[in-house]
Amino acid sequence: MSQLHYALFTGCTAKQSTPELLSSTLAVAEKLGIKITILEEASCCGASHLQDFDEFLAHVLNARNICYAEKLGLTMITICNTCQINSAMTKHKLDNDPEYRARVNEKLAEVGLEYKGTSQIKHFLYALIEDYGLENIKDRVKTPLSRFNIAPFYGCHNIRPSELQHESNGGENPYNPTSLDSLIAALEGHPVNYASKNKCCGFHVELQANHTSEILAGNALLDALDNNADLMVTPCPLCHLKMDTYQDSIGKVMGRDIELPVLHMPQMVALALGCTEKEIGLKYHVSKAKHLYTA
Amino acid sequence: MSETKKITIKAFRFNAETDYLPYYKTYEMEVGKDELILDLLNRIKWEHDGSFSYRRSCRHGICGSCSIKVNGKPVLSCKENAYDMIKLFGEELIFDPQSKKRAIKDMIIDKKDFWDKHNAIKPYVNGNVDPHPTHETHMTKEQVENILDADYCIQCGNCHYACPALEANSEFFGPAAFAAAYRFTVDPRDNSGQERLEMTAQLGQGVWDCVKCYECAEACPKDVNPIEKIMKLHNLQFEQGVAQSNVATRHAEGFLRGMKKTGYLDEADIVLYSEGMLGMYKHLPTALKMMKSGKIHWHSGIPFINSIPKIKNLDEVKKLIEISQTNKL
Numbered sequence: 001m002s003q004l005h006y007a008l009f010t011g012c013t014a015k016q017s018t019p020e021l022l023s024s025t026l027a028v029a030e031k032l033g034i035k036i037t038i039l040e041e042a043s044c045c046g047a048s049h050l051q052d053f054d055e056f057l058a059h060v061l062n063a064r065n066i067c068y069a070e071k072l073g074l075t076m077i078t079i080c081n082t083c084q085i086n087s088a089m090t091k092h093k094l095d096n097d098p099e100y101r102a103r104v105n106e107k108l109a110e111v112g113l114e115y116k117g118t119s120q121i122k123h124f125l126y127a128l129i130e131d132y133g134l135e136n137i138k139d140r141v142k143t144p145l146s147r148f149n150i151a152p153f154y155g156c157h158n159i160r161p162s163e164l165q166h167e168s169n170g171g172e173n174p175y176n177p178t179s180l181d182s183l184i185a186a187l188e189g190h191p192v193n194y195a196s197k198n199k200c201c202g203f204h205v206e207l208q209a210n211h212t213s214e215i216l217a218g219n220a221l222l223d224a225l226d227n228n229a230d231l232m233v234t235p236c237p238l239c240h241l242k243m244d245t246y247q248d249s250i251g252k253v254m255g256r257d258i259e260l261p262v263l264h265m266p267q268m269v270a271l272a273l274g275c276t277e278k279e280i281g282l283k284y285h286v287s288k289a290k291h292l293y294t295a
Numbered sequence: 296m297s298e299t300k301k302i303t304i305k306a307f308r309f310n311a312e313t314d315y316l317p318y319y320k321t322y323e324m325e326v327g328k329d330e331l332i333l334d335l336l337n338r339i340k341w342e343h344d345g346s347f348s349y350r351r352s353c354r355h356g357i358c359g360s361c362s363i364k365v366n367g368k369p370v371l372s373c374k375e376n377a378y379d380m381i382k383l384f385g386e387e388l389i390f391d392p393q394s395k396k397r398a399i400k401d402m403i404i405d406k407k408d409f410w411d412k413h414n415a416i417k418p419y420v421n422g423n424v425d426p427h428p429t430h431e432t433h434m435t436k437e438q439v440e441n442i443l444d445a446d447y448c449i450q451c452g453n454c455h456y457a458c459p460a461l462e463a464n465s466e467f468f469g470p471a472a473f474a475a476a477y478r479f480t481v482d483p484r485d486n487s488g489q490e491r492l493e494m495t496a497q498l499g500q501g502v503w504d505c506v507k508c509y510e511c512a513e514a515c516p517k518d519v520n521p522i523e524k525i526m527k528l529h530n531l532q533f534e535q536g537v538a539q540s541n542v543a544t545r546h547a548e549g550f551l552r553g554m555k556k557t558g559y560l561d562e563a564d565i566v567l568y569s570e571g572m573l574g575m576y577k578h579l580p581t582a583l584k585m586m587k588s589g590k591i592h593w594h595s596g597i598p599f600i601n602s603i604p605k606i607k608n609l610d611e612v613k614k615l616i617e618i619s620q621t622n623k624l
Contacts (some may be wrong), residue, residue, distance in 0.1 A: 052529035160509035
């Protein structure tokens with residue numbers, strides 16, 4: 001296999017509140033021999049909220065990000081489901097609507113850029129599974145995760161809408177996704193089967209509809225706990241932030257104490273590949289997770 | 296010889312008049328490649344149990360009566376091939392009503408909440424229509440295209456009963472009502488657009504409580520893509536000056552504040568700007584925990600002042616915002 005090389009769109013959270021996501025992603029890539037070029041030019045994707053305010057502007061800014069992956073001639077990988085969907089939706093729109101693409105390119109020309117549509121966009125989870133291969137990951141496992149029941153939490157923006165997502169997620173069934181389960185199994189962990197794994201965490205209405213947000217996150221956390229999860233893992237840092245940071249207040253709304261470590265997908269892989277404690281960065285979690293690391 | 300597959304169906308059974316609790320009953324049958332989920336519902340009733348109840352009418356994907364959930368997936372049963380479902384979920388299919396808590400009998404649910412919300416947004420052209428027109432009303436190609444297939448909705452309720460925001464907040468209008476609100480608001484013959492935009496801009500019931508899960512887009516058997524219309528309603532609020540300054544609208548517009556300064560969203564500033572100084576107090580316990588664990592970090596500067604790195608070529612982003620921004624709060 002020739003060396004895999006990707007352009008990494010980090011998104012905002014990996015550069016701010018979840019530094020552990022970036023460090024574990026880079027550590028996993030290094031262990032697996034995957035080359036990563038960080039798109040330091042890339043801006044915020046708008047997270048669907050800028051899209052609500054000004055759709056055209058959001059398309060222009062996302063197209064600009066993609067231009068930088070195109071310039072490198074690389075596939076753009078994302079480590080946030082919401083970055084993934086907003087980039088992929090922009091690409092889909094521009095690739096299928098030449099008139100609209102021309103309007104966007106008119107703006108991009110003012111800063112010397114042109115969107116061409118030559119780069120693929122996929123989440124790191126699917127790059128690992130589809131491009132690197134589960135069998136190859138299995139061969140690299142140093143510390144099997146056999147002591148853990150792990151609840152996969154997929155996050156909406158990697159699995160829906162399936163018509164768009166199937167361009168990059170290997171045809172995942174949004175009503176019964178399996179990729180994260182197979183990754184857990186490849187690392188010798190025990191995937192927890194629970195109904196909420198493909199549901200919404202409520203992150204996006206954290207501010208304006210807090211009660212809704214807490215209930216959705218609470219339903220998922222309690223479902224995982226009731227099915228004997230020792231930890232939860234998610235490919236989306238926004239799901240992570242909602243489920244890790246707010247467990248106290250969610251517990252109050254749900255009327256139950258909640259304590260469950262919520263790992264980023266690359267942190268889980270990093271644990272199994274034997275990356276360092278610093279790279280995995282469990283100390284950055286609000287809900288205790290440091291005990292999961294054993295040297 | 297046409298091939299068949301042997302499958303097991305577990306169907307939700309409940310009679311609100313006589314049953315204390317619902318239960319599942321198992322039916323085994325050989326299924327052919329051309330059979331629809333509706334055919335399987337018929338066969339349960341005709342070959343196994345005449346008391347099994349479900350709604351059906353047109354069998355042509357237009358009346359919207361026969362929707363159920365198969366293994367959690369909302370389907371219009373007359374449009375869904377049984378083999379496709381077997382391919383997705385294997386040889387055990389689970390049939391549930393669209394909403395278990397609204398079940399009256401087996402697959403039949405009480406859709407009152409759906410119709411109440413649908414009616415509330417005035418799902419019709421409200422205009423001064425000449426009772427004796429001499430010619431048809433003309434619409435331009437752009438006006439027709441702007442409806443974005445929202446008029447394909449058949450009110451089956453699949454999106455409504457797939458929406459988790461509605462499950463958590465019964466005030467919320469829900470995706471089907473929003474799709475209809477959009478469809479009639481952009482109709483050039485209609486005069487109630489402003490009213491619908493004001494209704495759907497209200498916190499609690501309106502579009503700002505949408506959780507962005509895309510369950511509605513996935514659930515729709517007619518490709519109406521309700522969440523796309525929800526986003527258009529958001530946009531229209533700003534375009535037509537209906538948007539009030541509140542936590543949700545500031546949250547949407549406020550993304551640009553950070554992006555102009557660093558290229559990234561400013562996670563701390565967006566909370567402060569959206570909530571206002573007074574609204575910040577409820578986030579303090581979480582903020583302290585995040586500071587303790589290093590999620591709000593000091594290593595590169597002081598939060599709110601200079602803690603966020605800048606992207607390369609930030610000037611491009613500033614320039615693009617300047618020349619591409621179309622809406623204002």
